[in-house]
Amino acid sequence: MIFMKILWAFLSVGLLGALFGVGLFIASRFFAVKKDERIQRVEEALPGLNCGACGFAGCESYAEAIVTGEDTALDLCKPGGPDTAAELGRIMGREVEMSGEKLVAQVHCRGGKETSEYDFEYEGIEDCNAAALLYGGAKRCPYGCLGLGSCIKVCPVNAIDYDEDGLVWVDRELCISCGKCIDVCPTGVMKWIPYDADTIVACNSTDKGGVVRKYCKVGCIGCGKCTRSSPDGGFVVENFLAHIDYSKGGERDSAVEACPTKCIIKIVENTMTGESAQPLEAVAAQDSHESD
Amino acid sequence: MSYVGIIITFVFIENFILTKFLGLCPFIGVSKNTESAVGMGFAVTFVMSLASLTTWAIQKLILVPLGLEFLQTITFILVIATLVQLVEMIIQKISAPLYKALGIYLPLITTNCAVLGIALIAVRSNYNAFESFVAGFSAGLGFLLAILLMSTIREKLENEWVPKPFRGVPIAFITGGLMALAFMAFDKALLRNLIG
Numbered sequence: 001m002i003f004m005k006i007l008w009a010f011l012s013v014g015l016l017g018a019l020f021g022v023g024l025f026i027a028s029r030f031f032a033v034k035k036d037e038r039i040q041r042v043e044e045a046l047p048g049l050n051c052g053a054c055g056f057a058g059c060e061s062y063a064e065a066i067v068t069g070e071d072t073a074l075d076l077c078k079p080g081g082p083d084t085a086a087e088l089g090r091i092m093g094r095e096v097e098m099s100g101e102k103l104v105a106q107v108h109c110r111g112g113k114e115t116s117e118y119d120f121e122y123e124g125i126e127d128c129n130a131a132a133l134l135y136g137g138a139k140r141c142p143y144g145c146l147g148l149g150s151c152i153k154v155c156p157v158n159a160i161d162y163d164e165d166g167l168v169w170v171d172r173e174l175c176i177s178c179g180k181c182i183d184v185c186p187t188g189v190m191k192w193i194p195y196d197a198d199t200i201v202a203c204n205s206t207d208k209g210g211v212v213r214k215y216c217k218v219g220c221i222g223c224g225k226c227t228r229s230s231p232d233g234g235f236v237v238e239n240f241l242a243h244i245d246y247s248k249g250g251e252r253d254s255a256v257e258a259c260p261t262k263c264i265i266k267i268v269e270n271t272m273t274g275e276s277a278q279p280l281e282a283v284a285a286q287d288s289h290e291s292d
Numbered sequence: 293m294s295y296v297g298i299i300i301t302f303v304f305i306e307n308f309i310l311t312k313f314l315g316l317c318p319f320i321g322v323s324k325n326t327e328s329a330v331g332m333g334f335a336v337t338f339v340m341s342l343a344s345l346t347t348w349a350i351q352k353l354i355l356v357p358l359g360l361e362f363l364q365t366i367t368f369i370l371v372i373a374t375l376v377q378l379v380e381m382i383i384q385k386i387s388a389p390l391y392k393a394l395g396i397y398l399p400l401i402t403t404n405c406a407v408l409g410i411a412l413i414a415v416r417s418n419y420n421a422f423e424s425f426v427a428g429f430s431a432g433l434g435f436l437l438a439i440l441l442m443s444t445i446r447e448k449l450e451n452e453w454v455p456k457p458f459r460g461v462p463i464a465f466i467t468g469g470l471m472a473l474a475f476m477a478f479d480k481a482l483l484r485n486l487i488g
Binding site for chain 1: 359371
């Protein structure tokens with residue numbers, strides 16, 4: 001009797017399962033969705049980082065938008081750059097217009113514990129946006145880098161890290177131009193520069209010179225010496241802060257020399273020279289440490 | 293019990309989400325915008341009605357005659373999983389955006405305890421075939437009602453000033469709790485007053 005019961009249990013569940021299985025098989029034939037095979041190929045051509053720099057949710061949705069929507073631009077993938085755009089153009093059989101030069105993000109602030117004034121000691125969550133909620137951060141300068149590394153955490157390719165001086169710095173070789181760090185930064189100190197920029201004005205403060213001097217030793221005071229010593233360098237002083245117009249290709253070294261607060265720094269071999277230069281051995285050591 | 297009684301019972305008095313607290317995962321997960329919430333509601337309604345009908349047939353025609361009532365859970369889950377797969381295929385065919393919006397929550401209907409819940413409750417209440425179907429359908433409507441209310445409230449909340457720690461899911465939990473309190477007002481006495 002008990003064996004019969006086991007048999008019936010086995011048979012009924014087994015048969016039901018088989019029945020449903022066959023039913024689903026038939027239904028899957030009936031409701032099959034034809035997918036454009038180009039979507040697959042476009043997706044393979046994309047880097048697959050899902051960084052969202054193109055404005056779509058990820059590589060998959062960008063691939064779908066390219067194939068289904070005729071007017072989706074092919075050069076939106078910043079990490080892939082021109083190579084990927086050309087590959088996409090080949091798959092889709094469309095002409096691709098290359099848009100401009102490669103941009104990378106960089107921190108425009110070199111104010112650390114020694115050089116900048118702090119109003120208080122921040123001991124909250126290690127997040128710049130959380131710190132910025134509390135009186136705009138511990139630093140007296142409201143424009144500078146808060147140094148809690150929100151950009152380091154958000155970077156999908158680990159291109160951002162603290163350098164030898166404990167200040168945040170972007171490795172331009174690793175940067176894929178996704179712009180996530182720029183979005184997350186509460187003070188806006190993270191800004192775009194051309195990949196081949198040789199000099200940056202490492203300050204974001206638009207306060208008057210006298211005010212800046214009170215809270216930061218390496219801040220831009222808007223004196224305008226750079227515009228005079230490197231007239232072809234594209235230096236512009238606006239709101240007491242110097243900018244560089246990178247379309248002007250003149251020499252900028254004399255401006256680096258002339259800058260009284262040394263906030264104009266030269267970028268050489270992915271690091272910087274000037275007051276807070278890293279010794280080259282230290283960079284090499286850091287690199288080998290990172291590749292571990 | 294009359295059909296009207298069954299409908300009122302499962303839509304209001306024993307609303308699966310707000311009084312029985314079953315199937316809360318999609319209730320929080322898919323209630324961010326009204327469109328996908330309604331899609332989810334209809335998908336669950338479809339699965340619930342068919343599941344309670346099919347499980348009634350299996351219970352009465354296979355399990356009881358063979359004395360295999362102990363296999364209830366496994367066979368019912370089998371039915372529900374199959375139905376969910378079917379719904380998934382249909383939705384993918386009919387509306388790709390809805391399929392995208394529902395995402396992971398669609399296959400999760402399989403393990404949605406509300407679906408198994410209505411199947412078991414319908415069997416235990418000794419409903420006939422049509423009553424089971426109506427019970428499943430109205431339980432699904434109750435789910436649809438709850439998730440629709442929730443999603444419209446949450447869409448409104450998007451534009452409201454909410455204290456930072458409460459933004460997103462926390463305020464949704466509080467909203468859900470208050471809605472559940474409100475639904476406690478529907479009780480058996482109300483049903484008696486309505487249909488005697």
